[in-house]
Amino acid sequence: MTDPDGVADRRLDANAAAGPLAELFTVDLTAAVTTCAGCGNRAPLAAHPLYADAPALVVRCPNCAGVVLRYASNGSRLRLDLTGARLLTVTLGLD
């Protein structure tokens, strides 16, 4: 499990962004279908690769690797960049 240099294992799924994003959104954004602004690929946010070691959480498109979402929280300030997400579709009542 433990990667000696701790780098390779840090490419996660955006599933792991569910907790941080819940600081900002009242719905579960990881289940939302996200359309990439770059290539138009559509996939649940949770199925996107997440790079957790950058200064912000960086979510990339599983098709073109373009940045779809960036999110940073330092305790006193939240920053959200959705430039790379053309559309977020949330299906209500999943629970």
Added chain:
Amino acid sequence: MRLTAADGYTAQRSYSISSPPERPEIELIVERLEDGEVSPYLTDVLRRGDLLELRGPVGGYFIWPTGTNEPVQLIAGGSGVVPFLSMLGHHRATGGSRSVRLLYSARTVDDLIGRDELDHQPATVEVNLTLTRGVPAGWPGLTGRIDAVLLAGHTIPPAQAPHLLVCGPTGFVETVAGALIELGHDPGRIKTERFGASGGPS
């Protein structure tokens, strides 16, 4: 989980719940990482009665498929078995009749998480364990890393169109997901969750 030090410094981590939703208490399994910031605190310093700040459960994607009785194939590497312990507990608690299989890879027999629970599953659940390093005498299970051959022999075949949930380290998940597609499974039926080491969700 959020921890706040006396000087106000906070660290936040995500953990998988291993207990089923039917249980009133919540059980988390924390893997201790030597160079970790939070896991050594949780495993070495935390005492009964200490207070923790929790939020959740969060994440509605990598979940037990509901509203259907279709078969479910679970595939875990290392501590990736943790969310499956919760799902299997739910399956048992609800007396589910659907067919469920778990293929679980760990390094050694001592690294197996929840083995006692996995050894006592209802008849609808078949568990296959494989060890990748060091096999004790009389080991009744499988040996070797999960690859296409192991998957073909010990998982629900594509013809039965199971839901497939794969959880483990990044390399493990990508290898397994690729092999499942090669075996003929519909990529749309495969859901993955990669577990990170060193401070990631584990």
